[in-house]
Amino acid sequence: MTPSRRQPGLAYKVYELLSSMRFAIGLLTIIAIASVIGTVLKQNEPYPNYAFEFGQFWFTAFEWLGLYDVYHSGWFLTILAFLVVSTSLCIVRNGPGFLREMKSFREKASDTSLELMKHSTLVAGEVDREAAGRYLTAQGFRLRPGEREDGWVLAGKKGAANKLGYFFAHIALVVICIGGLMDGNLPLKLGELFGTVVPETRDLPQSQIPAHSRLGSGNLSFRGNVTIGESRSADVVFLNSGKGYLVQELPFIVTLKKFHVDYYSNGMPKLFASDIVVTDKATGKETAATVKVNHPLVVDGVAIYQASFGDGGSPLEFKAWNLAAPQAQPVKLEGTSLATQPLRVNGQSYALEFGELRVFNIEEMGGKPQSASRSLAERMHDAREVKQEKNLKNLGPSITFKLRDAQGQATEFQHYMAPFQEEGASYLVAGMRSQVSEPFQYLRLPLDADQSLATFMRLRSALLDPSLYDEIARRTGARARAGNAISAQMQGEFENSVKWILARFAQGGFVALEKFLDERVPKEKRAEVAQTYVKILQGTVPDVMAVANARAGLPPPPSDKATYRFLLDGLVATSALNDYRAPLFLQLEGFQQVQASGLQLTRSPGKTLVYLGSLMLVIGIILMFYIREVRIWIRVRNGETRLALTSNRHNRDLDADFARHAKALQQLVRGA
Amino acid sequence: MELASTTFDPKPPFYRQLRLTDWLYALLVLSAAVFTFYRYGSYLDGYEAGILAGSAIGLIGLGWFWKAWRWYFPLSGLVALAAIGLYQGDLGRAQTAFGLKYLLSSQSSIMWMCTLFFLATLLYWMALLQRSELLGRIAAGLTWSASVAGLAGMFTRWYESYLIGPDIGHIPVSNLYEVFVLFCLITALMYLYYEARFAARQMGAFVLLVVSAAVGFILWYTFDRQAHEIQPLIPALQSWWMKIHVPANFIGYGAFAIAAMLGVAELMVMRGWLASRLPPAEVLDEVMYKAIAVGFLFFTIATILGAMWAADAWGGYWSWDPKETWALIVWLNYAAWLHIRLVKGWRGAPLAWWAVGGLFVTSFAFLGVNMFLSGLHSYGTL
Numbered sequence A: 001m002t003p004s005r006r007q008p009g010l011a012y013k014v015y016e017l018l019s020s021m022r023f024a025i026g027l028l029t030i031i032a033i034a035s036v037i038g039t040v041l042k043q044n045e046p047y048p049n050y051a052f053e054f055g056q057f058w059f060t061a062f063e064w065l066g067l068y069d070v071y072h073s074g075w076f077l078t079i080l081a082f083l084v085v086s087t088s089l090c091i092v093r094n095g096p097g098f099l100r101e102m103k104s105f106r107e108k109a110s111d112t113s114l115e116l117m118k119h120s121t122l123v124a125g126e127v128d129r130e131a132a133g134r135y136l137t138a139q140g141f142r143l144r145p146g147e148r149e150d151g152w153v154l155a156g157k158k159g160a161a162n163k164l165g166y167f168f169a170h171i172a173l174v175v176i177c178i179g180g181l182m183d184g185n186l187p188l189k190l191g192e193l194f195g196t197v198v199p200e201t202r203d204l205p206q207s208q209i210p211a212h213s214r215l216g217s218g219n220l221s222f223r224g225n226v227t228i229g230e231s232r233s234a235d236v237v238f239l240n241s242g243k244g245y246l247v248q249e250l251p252f253i254v255t256l257k258k259f260h261v262d263y264y265s266n267g268m269p270k271l272f273a274s275d276i277v278v279t280d281k282a283t284g285k286e287t288a289a290t291v292k293v294n295h296p297l298v299v300d301g302v303a304i305y306q307a308s309f310g311d312g313g314s315p316l317e318f319k320a321w322n323l324a325a326p327q328a329q330p331v332k333l334e335g336t337s338l339a340t341q342p343l344r345v346n347g348q349s350y351a352l353e354f355g356e357l358r359v360f361n362i363e364e365m366g367g368k369p370q371s372a373s374r375s376l377a378e379r380m381h382d383a384r385e386v387k388q389e390k391n392l393k394n395l396g397p398s399i400t401f402k403l404r405d406a407q408g409q410a411t412e413f414q415h416y417m418a419p420f421q422e423e424g425a426s427y428l429v430a431g432m433r434s435q436v437s438e439p440f441q442y443l444r445l446p447l448d449a450d451q452s453l454a455t456f457m458r459l460r461s462a463l464l465d466p467s468l469y470d471e472i473a474r475r476t477g478a479r480a481r482a483g484n485a486i487s488a489q490m491q492g493e494f495e496n497s498v499k500w501i502l503a504r505f506a507q508g509g510f511v512a513l514e515k516f517l518d519e520r521v522p523k524e525k526r527a528e529v530a531q532t533y534v535k536i537l538q539g540t541v542p543d544v545m546a547v548a549n550a551r552a553g554l555p556p557p558p559s560d561k562a563t564y565r566f567l568l569d570g571l572v573a574t575s576a577l578n579d580y581r582a583p584l585f586l587q588l589e590g591f592q593q594v595q596a597s598g599l600q601l602t603r604s605p606g607k608t609l610v611y612l613g614s615l616m617l618v619i620g621i622i623l624m625f626y627i628r629e630v631r632i633w634i635r636v637r638n639g640e641t642r643l644a645l646t647s648n649r650h651n652r653d654l655d656a657d658f659a660r661h662a663k664a665l666q667q668l669v670r671g672a
Numbered sequence B: 001m002e003l004a005s006t007t008f009d010p011k012p013p014f015y016r017q018l019r020l021t022d023w024l025y026a027l028l029v030l031s032a033a034v035f036t037f038y039r040y041g042s043y044l045d046g047y048e049a050g051i052l053a054g055s056a057i058g059l060i061g062l063g064w065f066w067k068a069w070r071w072y073f074p075l076s077g078l079v080a081l082a083a084i085g086l087y088q089g090d091l092g093r094a095q096t097a098f099g100l101k102y103l104l105s106s107q108s109s110i111m112w113m114c115t116l117f118f119l120a121t122l123l124y125w126m127a128l129l130q131r132s133e134l135l136g137r138i139a140a141g142l143t144w145s146a147s148v149a150g151l152a153g154m155f156t157r158w159y160e161s162y163l164i165g166p167d168i169g170h171i172p173v174s175n176l177y178e179v180f181v182l183f184c185l186i187t188a189l190m191y192l193y194y195e196a197r198f199a200a201r202q203m204g205a206f207v208l209l210v211v212s213a214a215v216g217f218i219l220w221y222t223f224d225r226q227a228h229e230i231q232p233l234i235p236a237l238q239s240w241w242m243k244i245h246v247p248a249n250f251i252g253y254g255a256f257a258i259a260a261m262l263g264v265a266e267l268m269v270m271r272g273w274l275a276s277r278l279p280p281a282e283v284l285d286e287v288m289y290k291a292i293a294v295g296f297l298f299f300t301i302a303t304i305l306g307a308m309w310a311a312d313a314w315g316g317y318w319s320w321d322p323k324e325t326w327a328l329i330v331w332l333n334y335a336a337w338l339h340i341r342l343v344k345g346w347r348g349a350p351l352a353w354w355a356v357g358g359l360f361v362t363s364f365a366f367l368g369v370n371m372f373l374s375g376l377h378s379y380g381t382l
């Protein structure tokens, strides 16, 4: 209580600042602001994305500020460290005083101070000491008597645990922060700073990654990911680190036996689970378990989580149709998803880069009409309905692949395996795009009654084969003549038109015909001529099929509606295949699904501390808010009794309590 | 004078203050819990059985602490049981059975809750402006009825989810629609407690405004987005943590919302607006502090539970996911608020403004994050 005469030194001033409330509140504000930045700016994206988004200047500036990983940046960790220091110093500074206060009863409080208390009253007459003591004890006060020259004092208090709350809550914060820093990547950051740890940026096979990018299995804390295919194993995980990654060695080998996915009836995933076996490297001890989302497995202090899943490299089987040799039979081609293989077709070299095999493609096929068009009654009806009616369809397995030519140009394809049904007809659907950013353009190849492409390919081969045009034109001409659609004189000219149109169509499909129209036919006549072309093509296509079948030794096609539709679809598909930028059409025939499971492995020894701190924090807050510290004094002197009461919380309950105590005291005095 | 010795008696211990009705209520809750365990125990894992026991104890405690709860909770349960009875195990009856279609199916109940909350808001304002005790009592009655409808609706929704499919059934705290209903309920109930405790019904005019805003959102979400449809739980949400994390969070949000609205009322009183009609600034200030203190406690617990859940589901107790980070920001905000008030001793306008501002921070954590930021918590996108 004695003010120091000395000028406080610098060290003391720093201590005072660091342990002050305003400094702490300042830190909390900065942490809050920094946290906001980290949520607004997406964290830990690949660096090129940032460069693209912000431009070179800001990209560099933000990188320098560490904004792409705010929560692990040096300055953020420094602020956290300051918070630990500040809170610790706060405890050091306030603690002793609080402890003293917790112990003391302040039975020496001066009469003036008692008189000045907000709750203080004087009653005429002296209260009986015993009775007063009994009353206060019954009210839950712990008491300490004091003798004074002119009488006596009885000091009572309750709720000292309130102050204990301060210790719990604030020590808790320090404990939590220390736990958090232990699990943070502080050691890694330091390693990177001093150059002992260098993140790898190249895409290398695991075994070739240099030692300075590898972390030993003794590493205290880490959080990394690894993807394992079924029946494969891994003994490392990969940690993201700024521009690159690091390899963390594990003390054990994880083998994925099988991965499971279950779906709800509406196509939403219901279960992701991996059957794994963990083999200890040192002892060979095996632990088998199934990890699911929300149910990790803990081995050796390392927790193994189900994080993601995907294709693990599935053997695939295709029928490859050579589009440049339409008459050729398809050949068998094998591959593996997620792998690249060389491909040589028609004298050209390609790289065939398989993407992911997806076994289910569940899509919503558009159910209810959209909101704007619904009537009020419908809306009311829907608002009462908690069950959704969705029109979902499983399009079946699909495979994506890229075909890269010798110049490095790639086109991406997405092929479905199962026939797509529409109005009784079946199609094979294939998508194509040359830019990843574009949507796929789909084409549909008609399937015959055997669900095979053979008929379509036969049709196509005849359409593209000029040596058959004479025969085709002859047949079409004869049919037209027989049906009296043309006169005998016109037959020869008509057959020439048929041949000419077929030749044009073979060159470039409908697009080639349209181009010819645009170049040679006056604008006002184009529509009419185009219609004639289309009519002739439609008229001749059954003959094309018949000739194609005859060449293959098959009977002519039936002349029914379904066949006709098939033939028209065949024309459209033949035309569309002109834009198909691959020399082969790869028809997915079979696969053997091998799945992969993305596991996250973490070791976080700070977790126990964090949980302990959290528990202390809750206890501390409860004590601070819900235990009221109350002190009471009964002071008797010169035939008068004073009642005084203080608390660290002032509210209306306190007024009521004081009134109650005052009334009781009056009764005690009178009763005495 | 003869002294009535009772004056000196210490306050009787808590259990001696309990009346017969308290014990009957406890018996009711206990039997409901035992029945649940007897009937469904085989579907519960150890944690869930623990939660069941904890809920029973918590509910008994709550009823003993706040007497009105003793009729509110059983009544809501009874209404839900009536709905369940009407269903006869067939979800289709929601559109055919009269009682379900217009009154008791979860959606009808929730729509009634919405309507009653709007009416209550209106009546609280009329009561405030006309200084009418009667209108105030009606408003409080409407708020209670809305809360019964809401809780019964939630119970019924829980049951309906099992009717859709046994594997789909789950407690309705799993998406933004459901938690909005929860928010309305919790805010209204906490308010009703303070209203009775501080005999200050005029606060309702302000508090019910936030509830009405939330109700407005629920209606838009239902009619425009069909968000009320019950969705099965994605694997990340299939956890018993959800059952305690989410409600704890919403006690926090509800309390902060109440505090903000009382802050508005306090600021108005300080400027003399409606001052003669509203409770004195000190009362508003005290309730505001109480609300923030409760909110802070539950928000702390909720955040810790969230961290523990994250440790199970995402592989780390803290991932700086936007939702987590904003929870931290909310928490820091109120920690600073409490320090300024309790350590520095501030009172009045600055803290009232701060509490109002706190609502914006809280709303961003609650809604803004879902709307504008993406992250692991993407269960509730708009």
Ligand code: HEM
Pocket: A019, A020, A021, A022, A024, A028, A086, A087, A090, A091, A094, A162, A163, A166, A169, A170, A173, A621, A624, A625, B335, B338, B339, B342, B343
């Ligand atoms: C993240 C940081 C912190 C949090 C979340 C926090 C939390 C709290 C809470 C919840 C209270 C309860 C208010 C009450 O009932 O009195 C409190 C009280 C207090 N805090 Fe902090 N605190 C933090 C840091 C600090 C620091 C750095 C100081 C140092 C100046 C400090 C000094 C105090 C003091 C002196 C009290 C009053 C204790 C009493 O009189 O009962 N706090 N704190």
